[in-house]
Amino acid sequence: MKLVFATHNKNKFTEVKAMLPHHIELLSLDDIGCNEDIEETGETIEDNAILKANYVRDTYNLNCFADDTGLEVQSLNNEPGVYSARYAGVSHDSNANIKKLLSNLENKENRSARFKTAIALSLDHEEVMFLGICEGEIIKELRGDSGFGYDPIFQPKGFDKTFAEMTLQQKSEIGHRGKAMRKLIDYLSK
Ligand code: IMP
Secondary structure, eight states, rough: EEEEOOOOOOOHHHHHHHOOOOOOOETTTTTTTTOOOOOOSSSSHHHHHHHHHHHHHHHHHEEEEEEEEEEEEEGGTTEETTTTTGGTTSTOOOHHHHHHHHHHTTSOOEEEEEEEEEEEEEEEEEEEEEEEEEEEESSSSSOOOOTTGGGEEEEEOOOSSOOGSSSSHHHHHHHHHHHHHHHHHHHOOO
């Protein structure tokens, strides 16, 4: 079975490909000749994941899944949420995003936060959604240099390390994306 993972991110693609059963031929957006960035105009991460999966299904007539992730900070009314990538204005400027988040949390006691990943699967014109959540807190200073995005300031509940101080495997075992991905894989393996 051919299945598209709607991403241009080579790291994400390799990680997911290694987890999937062998009967699935995984294709990236580049593999199907889709060079554009599919716009994420939804109001929630679930909407964005569905939007991307359906775009591929409608344009290329292929089965597809797509993911979107947001960081929800409790005392900031769950911001940045769906705007996590462009919290400070410019898309994917992690340093600026972290700086803005730490500054907005300066006078807040409650630093609880959670990462949420939504994966939308569009398979034979049916849609299925898988969610993965990782609870934790935003620490006051950056620690660690692995990972990406908000990893250096996110410490998952029950651990004394940030995501940026963990190996990729550790992060994937307890993290939001890994949890959602394992639900998708269970579903596809049946
Ligand atoms: P995306 O949906 O995976 O592209 O994620 C949107 C934004 O959320 C990214 O640009 C990052 O800023 C942030 N983000 C997503 N996943 C993670 C993660 O695992 N660690 C830290 N930040 C993340």
